[in-house]
Amino acid sequence: MMGPNGRDVYIVGVGTTPFGELWEVSLRELITDAGLAAVNDAGIRGPMIDAMYVASASAGRLLGQQHLGVLALDEAGLASEHIPATQVEAGDASGAAALRTAALAVASGQHDIVVAGGVEKMTDVLEGDQTMALASSADMEWEGFAGATLPGLYAMMARAHMMEHGTTRGQLAQVAVKNHKHGAKNPSAAYPFETSKEAVMGSPAVADPLCMFDCASPVDGAAAVVLADEATARDLNGPMVRIAAASQASDVLALHRRESITTFASTRHAAHAAFDVAGVGTEDVDVMEVHDVYTIAELMGLESLGVFKPGEAATATEKGRTSYGGDVVVNPSGGLKARGHALGATGLAQAAEVVWQLRGEAEDRQVEGARLGLTHAVAGTGGTSIVHVLEAVEGGGS
Numbered sequence: 001m002m003g004p005n006g007r008d009v010y011i012v013g014v015g016t017t018p019f020g021e022l023w024e025v026s027l028r029e030l031i032t033d034a035g036l037a038a039v040n041d042a043g044i045r046g047p048m049i050d051a052m053y054v055a056s057a058s059a060g061r062l063l064g065q066q067h068l069g070v071l072a073l074d075e076a077g078l079a080s081e082h083i084p085a086t087q088v089e090a091g092d093a094s095g096a097a098a099l100r101t102a103a104l105a106v107a108s109g110q111h112d113i114v115v116a117g118g119v120e121k122m123t124d125v126l127e128g129d130q131t132m133a134l135a136s137s138a139d140m141e142w143e144g145f146a147g148a149t150l151p152g153l154y155a156m157m158a159r160a161h162m163m164e165h166g167t168t169r170g171q172l173a174q175v176a177v178k179n180h181k182h183g184a185k186n187p188s189a190a191y192p193f194e195t196s197k198e199a200v201m202g203s204p205a206v207a208d209p210l211c212m213f214d215c216a217s218p219v220d221g222a223a224a225v226v227l228a229d230e231a232t233a234r235d236l237n238g239p240m241v242r243i244a245a246a247s248q249a250s251d252v253l254a255l256h257r258r259e260s261i262t263t264f265a266s267t268r269h270a271a272h273a274a275f276d277v278a279g280v281g282t283e284d285v286d287v288m289e290v291h292d293v294y295t296i297a298e299l300m301g302l303e304s305l306g307v308f309k310p311g312e313a314a315t316a317t318e319k320g321r322t323s324y325g326g327d328v329v330v331n332p333s334g335g336l337k338a339r340g341h342a343l344g345a346t347g348l349a350q351a352a353e354v355v356w357q358l359r360g361e362a363e364d365r366q367v368e369g370a371r372l373g374l375t376h377a378v379a380g381t382g383g384t385s386i387v388h389v390l391e392a393v394e395g396g397g398s
Contacts, residue, residue, distance in 0.1 A: 006107030010233040011241040011390070013042025013226035014352035019340040020190035021123040022220040027063060031119040032075040034222035034345070038115065042226040043238050046078050050111035052085040053102045055094035055118035056344035058133040062125050072117055089344075091137030091379030092293060094118060095223065096347025096386035100246040102227050112232045117224035118349075120342035130218045134343075137380035139254035151215055151294065153255055153381050155207035158296035161262045162209065165311030167299065169209050173200035174318050175295035176213050176337055182323070183334020185364040190219045190340030200295075214295040219340030223348035225355075239359045244278035244372075245389040247271070253383045264378060266385035267304035271376075275306075278389040282307045285328055285389075286370040287357045289350035291378040292335040301376055302330065305387070324367070332357065332365045350375040351388060358392040 015037025017030050025033075031054065039046065052073055060066045069085030090097035095118035102116035122130055134150045135143075143153065161167050177197055183189040200213040233240050249269035255261050275281055282305060290305070292298035299313040307328065308316050316322060322330040333339050333353040336346060354373035356362045373390045 007109060008230050009103045009106045009243045010228055010230060010393070011225055011243065011351065011355050012228045012233050012236055012238055013038045013044070014224070014355045015041055016188055016223040016349050016352050017221050018188045019219050019221035019342055019349070023123065025220065027059060027065065027119055027121040028071060028075045030121065030220065030222035031068070031072045031117055034119070034224040035072060035076055035115060035117050038224035038226050043236050044113065044226065046076060047081055048113050049078065049083060049115055050113050051083055051105055052115045052117065053088050053098040054085065055088045055098035055348070056120055057089060057091055057094045057137065058120060058122060058343060061133050061136065062129060063121060068119070090384050092291070092341070092343050093347055093377040093379035093384045093386050094344045095349070096375065096377035096388065097248070099225055099348055099351055099388065100248055100386055103243050103246045106227050106229055112229050114227045115224060116227065116348060117222065118345040118347065119222040120344045121220050122218040122342065123220050134218065137383070142254045142256070150380070151207045151210055154294040154296055155210045156255065157261045157300065157381065158209055158294070161296060161300065164262050165314070167311070167314045169201060170197055171314035171318050172209065172214060172295040173197045175292060175298045176200045178317060178323050179292060179331050179335040179337040182332050182365065183338020186334050186339060189334045189338045190217065191338050192334070210294055210296070216293045216336035216341040219342050221340065221342035221345045221349070223345040223352055225348055225351055240393040241355045241358050242391045242393050243388060244280070244391045245274035245387070247274035247277065248384065248386045249273065250384055251382050253380070255381060262300065263310065264300055264304040264382040264385055266382050267301060267376065267378065267387070270385045270387040271305045274387040274389050280372060280389065285372050285374050287332060287354060287367045287373045288328055288330045288376065289333060289353055289374070290330050290335065290376045292331060292337050293341060293378070297378065298330070298335070301378065305376060329367045332362065332367060347375065347377040347386065350377065351390070354390050358390060
């Protein structure tokens with residue numbers, strides 16, 4: 001259940017665009033393509049939609065375009081239906097926030113079919129503008145004003161993790177190696193190629209100890225998910241994935257005000273609440289999409305989720321415990337690192353990947369026997385974390 005008094009909520013359709021440098025495709029085309037793919041996957045018609053939530057973190061800053069909910073609605077030809085359409089923003093976690101907001105709308109009984117979409121267009125601007133857009137999800141007054149960028153902040157977190165837990169530069173690189181190996185099998189990924197630990201460590205320095213190949217690249221892309229209550233989902237007679245939990249938590253924005261910068265406190269709280277609602281634990285999860293905007297972020301995310309104890313994720317990754325044949329498959333899509341990071345779309349692309357895994361439709365990336373999945377989204381350096389637990393449904397149609 002989504003809550004003690006809420007209805008069960010099901011994902012009945014998903015769709016994504018390719019991620020990458022999509023210079024020939026506009027923002028409105030991207031969100032429309034993803035939305036249509038999800039609606040077609042759900043087997044519904046546009047007028048059946050009761051509400052829409054659209055996520056973006058940078059469109060207002062980089063493109064001067066806000067009011068994206070109505071933009072997406074209009075592009076889909078649904079403006080004449082006059083349904084509510086709302087833009088959602090939560091930094092890098094915007095897509096996950098749109099999904100959670102849409103799920104709560106269905107769980108409350110207010111709506112029966114809701115679309116959550118996310119889009120970002122980030123390659124048409126100068127690199128400095130991208131950097132400032134990313135930094136705006138941290139504390140611009142205390143950190144950005146002093147010249148701190150997001151990679152600079154994560155570099156401090158990585159250095160602290162290395163000092164506190166003995167994490168090595170090679171172990172950080174192994175996160176990128178693993179995710180690119182997974183992403184090489186994802187046809188929608190922006191960077192579908194394998195790499196080596198030596199290549200990651202030898203790539204140009206960004207902010208010590210992080211190099212270029214430790215960092216996820218901002219890209220263009222869109223993703224969408226269609227949600228429905230149980231009665232509506234069963235009437236559609238298609239594959240169903242239940243949202244067993246959708247939890248969000250916050251932390252202070254600036255690093256200097258945190259008790260620890262080697263963990264995501266917001267993730268710990270969100271994960272605890274999600275697992276409590278879903279009635280499961282990390283040991284029950286078969287597949288995870290974990291926020292890996294930098295290699296250190298995946299390690300901290302796994303430890304904050306409770307998959308590994310503090311300081312143990314690096315060694316676990318090095319030993320293959322986060323890949324196929326290990327304890328749990330982490331980022332079979334390639335994660336933000338190989339798929340690319342289209343901020344507003346990322347959380348929804350994570351959900352789409354887990355849905356495909358639970359429906360047995362992930363092709364060469366398929367995690368055998370996947371029945372329970374998790375998505376983990378982080379905004380900035382951890383000011384917001386959102387965790388969804390998704391469950392395969394038996395007899396949900398075909």
